[in-house]
Amino acid sequence: MKVQYLIHLGFDEVRVAFPLHDIDRVIRTVAVTPVAGAPACLLGIVDIAGETVPVYDMRRLLGLHGRSMQPSDRMVLTREPCRFAFTADEVLGILDEEPAAPPAAFSFDAAGVRGVATTGDRMTLVHDLKRFMALERAISLQRHA
Numbered sequence: 474m475k476v477q478y479l480i481h482l483g484f485d486e487v488r489v490a491f492p493l494h495d496i497d498r499v500i501r502t503v504a505v506t507p508v509a510g511a512p513a514c515l516l517g518i519v520d521i522a523g524e525t526v527p528v529y530d531m532r533r534l535l536g537l538h539g540r541s542m543q544p545s546d547r548m549v550l551t552r553e554p555c556r557f558a559f560t561a562d563e564v565l566g567i568l569d570e571e572p573a574a575p576p577a578a579f580s581f582d583a584a585g586v587r588g589v590a591t592t593g594d595r596m597t598l599v600h601d602l603k604r605f606m607a608l609e610r611a612i613s614l615q616r617h618a
Contacts, residue, residue, distance in 0.1 A: 479572075479599060480549070481565040481592065484532055488597040490568055490590060495551055495602040499564055502546040513539070519558060521550060529606070531559040555603065568592065572599040 479490035480499075505517040505528050516528045528548065533539050548558045572588025585604030590597040 479568040482561045483563040491602045497550045529559040
């Protein structure tokens with residue numbers, strides 16, 4: 474069985490992971506230029522090597538309370554073709570285990586949850602990044618309209 478590597482992120486007590494193949498790199502948080510009229514989940518835009526990239530507030534997308542960016546925060550930059558960045562309170566490392574399937578009694582599929590990884594005494598939801606962001610952006614834009 475081929476092992477899938479996951480980037481493991483922390484947001485207060487919440488732990489999530491995304492497939493590493495969707496991630497270009499992690500950088501220190503940089504100043505974000507706000508976009509007037511944007512939905513609350515869109516912090517604004519940044520310039521990454523001459524490329525304008527939208528930055529999403531992953532805390533809000535996960536349903537957590539928003540907070541000001543801290544110097545210790547990171548920005549996770551995704552790969553093409555749908556290039557964007559999102560904030561992370563902390564990068565916990567790389568997971569190299571295949572997540573267990575979500576319980577059949579719950580329908581996590583709509584939220585893009587691919588499985589659950591157990592890391593120490595905590596559970597980490599493993600998301601399909603493209604499906605997660607497509608759903609969350611659609612919901613956010615509907616709320617904003």
